[in-house]
Amino acid sequence: MDHTNIAPEQRPQHNGAPPAPARRAHRYERPKVAVDTVLFVVDGGRLKTYLVQLKSGPLRGKWAFPGGLVRVGEMLDDAARRQLLSTTGLECAYLEQLFTFGDPSRDPRAHVVSVAYMALISDPARVAVPSHKYAAGGWYEVPGQLPPLAYDHALIADYALSRLKAKLAYTNIAAFVLPKSFTFKELEDLYAAILGRSLDRRNFRRRIAAMGLLKKLPVKRYGPHRPAGLYSFRKQTLQVVQML
Amino acid sequence: MDHTNIAPEQRPQHNGAPPAPARRAHRYERPKVAVDTVLFVVDGGRLKTYLVQLKSGPLRGKWAFPGGLVRVGEMLDDAARRQLLSTTGLECAYLEQLFTFGDPSRDPRAHVVSVAYMALISDPARVAVPSHKYAAGGWYEVPGQLPPLAYDHALIADYALSRLKAKLAYTNIAAFVLPKSFTFKELEDLYAAILGRSLDRRNFRRRIAAMGLLKKLPVKRYGPHRPAGLYSFRKQTLQVVQML
DNA sequence: ACAAAAGTGTTGGCAATACACCCATGG
DNA sequence: CCATGGGTGTATTGCCAACACTTTTGT
Incomplete structure (x- = not known):
């Protein structure tokens, strides 16, 4: 841009401003x-x-x-x-x-x-x-x-x-909302919450896997039922996936 | 946002500013x-x-x-x-x-x-x-x-x-760079110029047609060789094509 | 054994790509 | 009739969406 007219003298008067304002500060507004x-x-x-x-x-x-x-x-x-x-x-x-x-x-x-x-x-x-x-x-x-x-x-x-x-859809931005490790289900629920609709579990896993942004941790989360594998994002900085 | 602190009194002092500045204008900077x-x-x-x-x-x-x-x-x-x-x-x-x-x-x-x-x-x-x-x-x-x-x-x-x-890729933004009527080749050249690469003529026509933003005019442009059909954009305002 | 959540493959349709020849006109 | 750019169709591929059953654990 042109910052030449930063000096107020070079600036054109704006609409309806008095030519000789009483308070000098007003001219600089x-x-x-x-x-x-x-x-x-x-x-x-x-x-x-x-x-x-x-x-x-x-x-x-x-x-x-x-x-x-x-x-x-x-x-x-x-x-x-x-x-x-x-x-x-x-x-x-x-x-x-x-x-x-x-x-x-x-x-x-x-x-x-x-x-x-x-x-x-x-x-x-x-x-x-x-x-x-x-x-x-x-x-x-x-x-x-x-x-x-x-x-x-x-x-x-x-x-x-x-x-x-x-x-x-095309970044690992979810990394900043989730804790360091999480289950696939938690990730899916996060997407569903933000997008406002539910997702097909299998297709979701496939798509996320295709992005290649996750790594599987060697531990599981134990609950009242079958344990879930834990994952984390490979990078904690924003990654953009190319979708040519 | 909170514009509560528009009044300068409520604004915290910024880094290193003298607490009682000589020129009052400076406090408002x-x-x-x-x-x-x-x-x-x-x-x-x-x-x-x-x-x-x-x-x-x-x-x-x-x-x-x-x-x-x-x-x-x-x-x-x-x-x-x-x-x-x-x-x-x-x-x-x-x-x-x-x-x-x-x-x-x-x-x-x-x-x-x-x-x-x-x-x-x-x-x-x-x-x-x-x-x-x-x-x-x-x-x-x-x-x-x-x-x-x-x-x-x-x-x-x-x-x-x-x-x-x-x-x-997903709008008729080209409408604002081209004259009212133009040939398909001109449109293609425009895309090629902006994208910095050449495009397949047939696929390009198909994709543009699929967007449905053009209308064919009943006239042709005559040149030294085979005449080219003229087109214009249906709308002169920005249209965004859904690509679900 | 049962309840509850985790995990996994296949198929069909659509869309994008790659690719080569005929057409209409002016000179 | 020839040179020049305009115009068209098909086959293949990869991607995405739809869809249901089996596995693992705790109780």
Whole structure:
């Protein structure tokens, strides 16, 4: 891009701005940059996402994904991680940028451009502690009824879910939602939960095997009935399978 | 997201900022938002993109995609269109957001978060006139040797090309690069140019026909040899073909 | 022995690939 | 009639979806 016009002098006046504004700060006014993160977890075979309830402002009482403004000098990913940590106390295992929402009216108070992220954590046991900055916080099953969302967060929720679904098909993204070792059935249930439909066990095993991302562990999980073989992903970093 | 902390008072101090800054404006400092647009055109069977050469600043002489800062109250798409129009005089037929690049060091002068876009125009005849804000401007064939790029624009270029390639497979995105009517051969050449490889004519016709996005016109194009049937896309808006 | 979950193969249809010849026109 | 690009069909292959029974363990 051209950042030549970073100096405000070179910038054309924007619509209806007074030519000689009273407060100099106003001339420099620019949209702010925020990140909003859709955090997913799978708990008991259900896909859930974390929401916080706003405490003040015109949208008080509405719910939103954890997020906030980006600082000068901060990477976008770092901003997302920082907000997630300060809001939920959780460090995500996976973080991916989704899309940037910039409608000036998405936030009634100011023009805030929001870079949406999706994050995954693998341990549903660590329950997030709501920050004092919010009225409440909690996990909500998705797809399903979410409480009334602030801003354009309903859009962001849809976007995140469809991205997650798509990535199941050709990556090992499930590695970031599952514990280190798991049974084939658990993997299948995870896929079924996210995709919202059940899968044929045999075809599923075949497809997953074809991806070649799993390794079989030499142990089994014993339960009330026939023991199940345990597996883990070969790599804990995102792998993309070529499907030419 | 939480925009609760829009009020600067609620915002935590960022790294190393003096607790009582001399200039109040500094306390309010935030990353700026820009858009950068990769404009593609197909001219003579070659895919080309438009670049401008920076006139001043630490990156003087380097080349960049048209772009600039977003104004308060402006939609991101509108910002991209505005910059494209002011830089090249062109109105794009198609515009799509790609990704947002936010590395604070991507611009040596300031922290500028850039929302990258891809744009398509159909008429290679309209030659862009370089704006006076730039030392030069011109079309460069891609994939191919581009001049030295400023910022992280090499990344953006790669990203745009791969997105364009991917969309050929399951959308009528070619509609925005071709004139209203065209021959099958022209369409095939377009695909070949963008994908960087040649295609089997018969299989290509079959696949395109299967997408069902074309209609055959009752006229032919006469040339020095056998006339070719003319086609057009049924819809001039983006259509996505389901491939279950 | 029985209940419960784990594990395993085969078949048919569809879609993608590879491949070569005839056609229509202008010169 | 010839040169040039336009237009067409078939055979094979690999992939994906549908489908049901046997095995292993705990109780």
